[in-house]
Amino acid sequence: MLINAQHINYNTPNGEPLFTDVNFTLQKGDKAAIVGNNGVGKSTLLRMIAGQEPNYTGVLRVNVPLHYVPQHYGHFNQLTVAEALGIAPLLNALQEVENGATNQHYYDLLENNWDIAARCEEAFAKWGIAGITLDQPLRQLSGGMKTRLFLSGIDIFDPPVVLLDEPTNHLDRKARAQLYDWMEHTKCTLLLTSHDRQLLRVCEPTWELQADGVKVYGGNYDLYETQKESEALAAEHQLSHHEKALKEARQKQQQAMERKQRADSQAKRTAAKSGGPKILLNSRKNAAEVSTSKLKEVHKAKVSELRANLQEAAAMAQVQRIMKGYFGQSPMPQGKVLVQATEVNFSYRPGHALWTVPLTLTIRSGDRLSVSGGNGSGKTTLFNLLQGNIAPTQGNIQLAPCNTLLLDQDYSLVDRNKTVLEQAVAFNDAKLEMPMVHTLLANFLFLPGSWDKPCAVLSGGETLRLALCCMVLQDRTPDIIFLDEPVNNLDLTNIQMLAKIFAGYKGTLIVISHDTGFLEEAGITEEVQLAE
Numbered sequence: 001m002l003i004n005a006q007h008i009n010y011n012t013p014n015g016e017p018l019f020t021d022v023n024f025t026l027q028k029g030d031k032a033a034i035v036g037n038n039g040v041g042k043s044t045l046l047r048m049i050a051g052q053e054p055n056y057t058g059v060l061r062v063n064v065p066l067h068y069v070p071q072h073y074g075h076f077n078q079l080t081v082a083e084a085l086g087i088a089p090l091l092n093a094l095q096e097v098e099n100g101a102t103n104q105h106y107y108d109l110l111e112n113n114w115d116i117a118a119r120c121e122e123a124f125a126k127w128g129i130a131g132i133t134l135d136q137p138l139r140q141l142s143g144g145m146k147t148r149l150f151l152s153g154i155d156i157f158d159p160p161v162v163l164l165d166e167p168t169n170h171l172d173r174k175a176r177a178q179l180y181d182w183m184e185h186t187k188c189t190l191l192l193t194s195h196d197r198q199l200l201r202v203c204e205p206t207w208e209l210q211a212d213g214v215k216v217y218g219g220n221y222d223l224y225e226t227q228k229e230s231e232a233l234a235a236e237h238q239l240s241h242h243e244k245a246l247k248e249a250r251q252k253q254q255q256a257m258e259r260k261q262r263a264d265s266q267a268k269r270t271a272a273k274s275g276g277p278k279i280l281l282n283s284r285k286n287a288a289e290v291s292t293s294k295l296k297e298v299h300k301a302k303v304s305e306l307r308a309n310l311q312e313a314a315a316m317a318q319v320q321r322i323m324k325g326y327f328g329q330s331p332m333p334q335g336k337v338l339v340q341a342t343e344v345n346f347s348y349r350p351g352h353a354l355w356t357v358p359l360t361l362t363i364r365s366g367d368r369l370s371v372s373g374g375n376g377s378g379k380t381t382l383f384n385l386l387q388g389n390i391a392p393t394q395g396n397i398q399l400a401p402c403n404t405l406l407l408d409q410d411y412s413l414v415d416r417n418k419t420v421l422e423q424a425v426a427f428n429d430a431k432l433e434m435p436m437v438h439t440l441l442a443n444f445l446f447l448p449g450s451w452d453k454p455c456a457v458l459s460g461g462e463t464l465r466l467a468l469c470c471m472v473l474q475d476r477t478p479d480i481i482f483l484d485e486p487v488n489n490l491d492l493t494n495i496q497m498l499a500k501i502f503a504g505y506k507g508t509l510i511v512i513s514h515d516t517g518f519l520e521e522a523g524i525t526e527e528v529q530l531a532e
Contacts, residue, residue, distance in 0.1 A: 001063065002026050002161055002189055003049060008058035010044060018044065021213045022058070026161070031183065031190040033203035035224065038459040038491045040209050042193040043071055046165050049191070066161035069150040071169065071193075076146075077139035084138050085153055090116045091134065116156075123152035128175060143170035144375035151179065154188065164192035168199055169488050172374040173514055195492050197221055197517045319444055319465060320500055326472050327505040332365050332479055338402055338508060339363035339386055344395035346381055354378040356531050358395055365479065368509045370519050373530030379512045382530065383482055386510065402479035409485040411467045414455050421451040423466060430475035437473070444469040460489035464498065483511040487518050496521070 008022040018041045026032060034042050047053035048060060050068035073084075082088040090113050093106040110116075117134070124130050127148040129141075138146065147170045154162055168176050176196075183190065183202045194200055200221035208215045208224070217224045341361040345353045355378060363369070363386070371379050384390045387406065388399050407413070414423055424437055432440070441451065444465045458466065464486075471478075483502070487495045499521035502509060513519055 002028055003063070003191070004059075004061045005049075006059040008045075008048070008056055008060060010041060010048070010053075010056045017211070019209065019211055019213070022209070024207060024214050024216070026189060026191055028160075028189055029187075030205065031203045032192075032205055032207055033200050033221070034191070034193045034207050034209050034214075035200070035221075035492060036209035037493065038461045038489075040211065042209055043165050045209060046163050046191070046193060050163055064160045065157075066163055067153050067157050067159040068163045069147070069153070069165065069167055071165040073138065073143070073146045073150075077137070079138050080134065081132055081136050081138060081141075081149060082134040084149070085120075085156065087113075087116055087120070087134075087156070119156050120152070123155035124149075126155060127152040127178070142375050144172055144175060147171055148175060159188065161189045161191070162186075164190065164194070166194055166196075167192065168194065168196045168514065170375070171514065172377075173372060174374055176514055195487065195490060195495055196515060197492070200224075319468065320497060322443060322472065323468060323501040324504045327477060327501070327507070332402070332507075334364075334366040336365040336400070337362060338365055338400045338480060339397070341385070341392075341397040342395055344385065344392045344397050346378070346385065346390070347393045353394065354381060359528075359530075361528065363480075363508060363510070365508055366506070367526060368522075368524050369526035369528055370511045370513065370524045371528045371530065372512075372514075377530040379530060380484060382528075383484060383510070383512065386480075387482065403476055404480045404482065405471065405478035406482045406484065407467060407486050408483075409488040411463045413470060414458075414463055414467050416454070416456040418455055419452050420446055420455060420458075420466060423455055424469060424473060427470035427473040430473060432473070440469060440472065461491060461494040464490060464494055468501070478507060480508040480510065481505060483509070483513065485512055485514075487513060487515050498522075 003024075003026040005022055005024050009020045010018045012018050022045065034045065036042055044053055046068070047070075048056055049062060050066065051062070052068070076084045080088065082091055090109055093109040094114070094116065096103070097106050097110065120134060121130075124132060129145050129148050129152065132141065132145070132149070138149075141149065147167060151167070167179060171179065176198075180198060180202060183199070190203070192199075192203065200206070202220070204218075204220045206217040206219065206221060206224040208217065217227055339361065341359055343358040343360055345355050345358045347353050359382070371382055373379055381390070383406070385392060385397060386399070387404055391397075405413075415426070418426065420441065421437075424441055428437055438448070438451075442448075446462075446466065446469070455463070455466065481502070486498060490498065495515070495518055499518050502522045509522070509524070511519060511522065511524060
C-alpha cells in the first residue's frame, strides 16, 4: 500500500462541498486513472496527494516519495527551470563545493546527487527538450515544453510513484506517442487524471470520482465505458422498478390507512365502552404513519437520484438533436473551392520562414481535415491564414467569400465578462423574443437560476454548451468551422458529445487536435501534416 485515503472531504473556498467520503488505496504496480465530470475535483485530489492542497479532512497516507506533473504551469513562470524542478538547492550546493566550501550541509544534500546536472541533461534529451538550460526562465517555454520538462523529472528523480494531471493536454503527437510507450513499459506506480482515451486504455484500474466518493472499476477505460453503458441500462430498469414499487407502496399505504381508520374508529368505540387508554391507540396510529412515511421517503430518494442521472443523459442527447438540426443542411454545394493556397509561407521575422517547404493546399466544401504537426510547427498560424486574419509573407492564398466560425480550446467566443444571459443576447442575430432566448438557454441546460452566473466561473462543459447555444442564436450555419484543440478542457462525456455533433456537420471542418479518438469519431478523413 503506497497511498491510502480514508474518508477524505473537501470544501471549496466558499464552503461548498466538492467531494465527500473519498476512500482508495494505491498498490505497488497500479496504473490507476481517475475519471469524472469536469469540476468534480480530480485535479484537487491529485494536489492533495502531492502535498499542495492541505485544506481537507480525513486521513491521507503517502508512504513513498512521488513526482507530480501538474496540468497548469502559470505559477511557475517566474521560476527558472532548476527552481521549477526543485533542484536549485542541489545545484547551489554543487557550486559551493566546487568553490571550496566544506559545509557538511552541502555534502548531505549531494550524497546521491553529485551527477544531478548530467542526469538533467540526459533526461532533457530523452524528452525532446535538449536545448533548454537549467537557469532558463520557465516563461520562455511553450506549454508542450513545460509538460516535457516535468516529465523529464521522472528520469531525474526515479520516483516510485508518479502523479500525472492531464499530461497530454499540451503535447504534440510525437510526444504523446512517447508518453504512451513510457506508460506501457514503466515500472513506476502511476495515478493520473486524463480525458485522453488512448492514455486511459493503458491504465488499470479506473476510479470514477463522484461528489460522494470514489467508485472503482477493475479494468481500463474500455471496460469502464462498457460498464457505464450497462449501468445506464440497469438504471432505466431500476427507475421503472422503483416507480412501480412506489406506486404499489402508495396503494398499500392508502389501504393500510383506510384499514387503520376503520380499526381506529372501532377501537375508539370499544375504548369508549371499556374505558381503554387513549395513549395506546395514538401510539399505534403514529407507528403506522412513521412506517409508511419511511417507505415513501426511501423510494422517493432512489427514484429522484436515478431520474436525475437519466435526465442529464436525456438533456445531453437533446443538445445533440438541436445541433443536428442546426447543421442539417449543407451551407453550400459540395466540392466548391473555398481555399486555394499556392507556395504559401509565413515569417514572424525576416529570413526565418515558418515552413521548410511552402504549403500548396486546396480546400473544398465538405472537406473534413485535420492539421497536425509538432509544438511550434505553425498550426495556429495556418488557421489564421485560412481565416484571412493574416496575409502570407510568401506565395498566394485565395479565400472564397464564406461564413467561418472558430471554436478554440478556450471557447473565446464566450465573453468571460458577461453573464450567461448577456452572452446569449449578444449573439441573438435571429432577433428572437426574450422568452425564446430563455427557452433556447434551457434547452442547452441553462435553467433560470444560472442566467445571472458570470461566464468566467463556468466549467469547460458548460462553456462548450453556451458556445454551441450562441452558434444557434447567430442563425447562420458556418460554411467552414475551425476547431483548435476543442477538447482540451472537456471531460469524456462532453468530448463524445462534441464528436457526435460535428460528425453530423455537412460543411467544411478543419481541426487541430492531438486526440485521435475525437478525430475519428468526428469523421475526419484527410490530414495536413506540417513539417516539424
